[in-house]
Amino acid sequence: MSNKIKIFVQRVKVLIQNLEAEVLASCRVGADVYLLRLQAPTIAEIARPGQFVHVRCSETLDPLLRRPLSIHDIGDGGGLVFLYQVRGRGTAWLARQQAGSRIDILGPLGRGFTLTTNKRIALVAGGLGIVPLLFIARQALENGNQVDFFYGARDRERLYQRETLQAMGVNLLLATDDGSAGFRGPVTKLWEQYLKERRYERAYACGPREELAEFAHLAARYDIPAEVSLEERMACGLGACRGCVTTLRDTTGNRYYENVCTGGPVFDAAAVEWEG
Ligand SMILES: Cc1cc2nc3c(=O)[nH]c(=O)nc-3n(C[C@H](O)[C@H](O)[C@H](O)COP(=O)(O)OP(=O)(O)OC[C@H]3O[C@@H](n4cnc5c(N)ncnc54)[C@H](O)[C@@H]3O)c2cc1C
Ligand code: FES
Numbered sequence: 001m002s003n004k005i006k007i008f009v010q011r012v013k014v015l016i017q018n019l020e021a022e023v024l025a026s027c028r029v030g031a032d033v034y035l036l037r038l039q040a041p042t043i044a045e046i047a048r049p050g051q052f053v054h055v056r057c058s059e060t061l062d063p064l065l066r067r068p069l070s071i072h073d074i075g076d077g078g079g080l081v082f083l084y085q086v087r088g089r090g091t092a093w094l095a096r097q098q099a100g101s102r103i104d105i106l107g108p109l110g111r112g113f114t115l116t117t118n119k120r121i122a123l124v125a126g127g128l129g130i131v132p133l134l135f136i137a138r139q140a141l142e143n144g145n146q147v148d149f150f151y152g153a154r155d156r157e158r159l160y161q162r163e164t165l166q167a168m169g170v171n172l173l174l175a176t177d178d179g180s181a182g183f184r185g186p187v188t189k190l191w192e193q194y195l196k197e198r199r200y201e202r203a204y205a206c207g208p209r210e211e212l213a214e215f216a217h218l219a220a221r222y223d224i225p226a227e228v229s230l231e232e233r234m235a236c237g238l239g240a241c242r243g244c245v246t247t248l249r250d251t252t253g254n255r256y257y258e259n260v261c262t263g264g265p266v267f268d269a270a271a272v273e274w275e276g
Contacts, residue, residue: 120148239261
């Protein structure tokens with residue numbers, strides 16, 4: 001093994017835990033959406049908002065690849081909380097795991113959000129984009145920030161974790177496509193109304209790509225430093241396979257490429273190439 005690889009493997013070992021986490025609880029909170037609590041104190045202790053874990057979703061080799069899930073919250077006594085939608089075989093396997101089951105997870109992985117203290121910040125979540133933003137909301141409040149949490153979904157049934165957010169003390173501002181809760185229309189339109197009269201010192205978003213592009217556009221127009229959490233299909237999750245590359249542009253407009261698993265999933269909104 002070359003020296004470079006040895007150093008890389010050592011770093012990974014120090015920073016990342018690979019462990020069998022016990023399922024504390026798993027409950028269905030929507031038609032195909034589950035809230036999962038795992039006991040994983042060594043990961044919970046060092047996890048930062050925006051980071052993810054790579055989950056082995058099988059007792060066999062099928063499916064072979066792990067599935068990435070963002071850390072949704074940190075529970076009491078070393079608990080990790082996840083919120084996920086069943087999409088295919090991996091997440092369907094996960095949904096069958098009950099309290100007492102053990103799950104192989106690797107993490108925390110990736111680059112998280114940049115945290116601030118004593119600022120007014122905006123969080124803009126579309127659909128399951130709430131997942132990493134609830135975790136940052138909790139830390140942001142602990143750091144003395146004022147948090148306006150803009151949360152949009154198709155309808156009120158798909159606005160998960162509203163009670164948790166309200167109990168945390170964020171200023172929760174809802175939007176739905178069908179008008180069944182809060183503002184009728186895209187969550188970015190709701191945010192735009194507030195931007196006209198409120199100055200945010202930092203903004204963060206996660207959600208569908210078109211919504212993130214609109215968020216980045218608004219943040220640039222109002223000159224707000226902003227970060228987004230991106231999703232790409234992943235294989236290794238460790239920066240080795242180059243299977244999750246996204247296109248970015250530096251401040252001079254030059255295009256470059258970055259792994260979402262190691263360079264992200266959180267990126268400066270102004271650096272992401274949204275078109276194409
Ligand atoms: C960093 C990161 C964090 C994530 N966090 C969460 C989370 O907290 N909650 C959650 O519900 N999901 C999250 N996802 C998406 C989740 O990883 C996928 O839904 C999951 O891997 C699907 O696995 P599966 O075996 O169930 O489905 P598969 O059989 O692998 O795929 C089923 C369908 O989903 C599509 N799909 C799978 N993965 C992705 C992806 N990454 N992006 C777009 N489409 C995809 C496939 O194209 C296919 O159509 C995250 C993804 C990334 C990259
Ligand atoms: S998933 Fe392999 S490099 Fe990102």
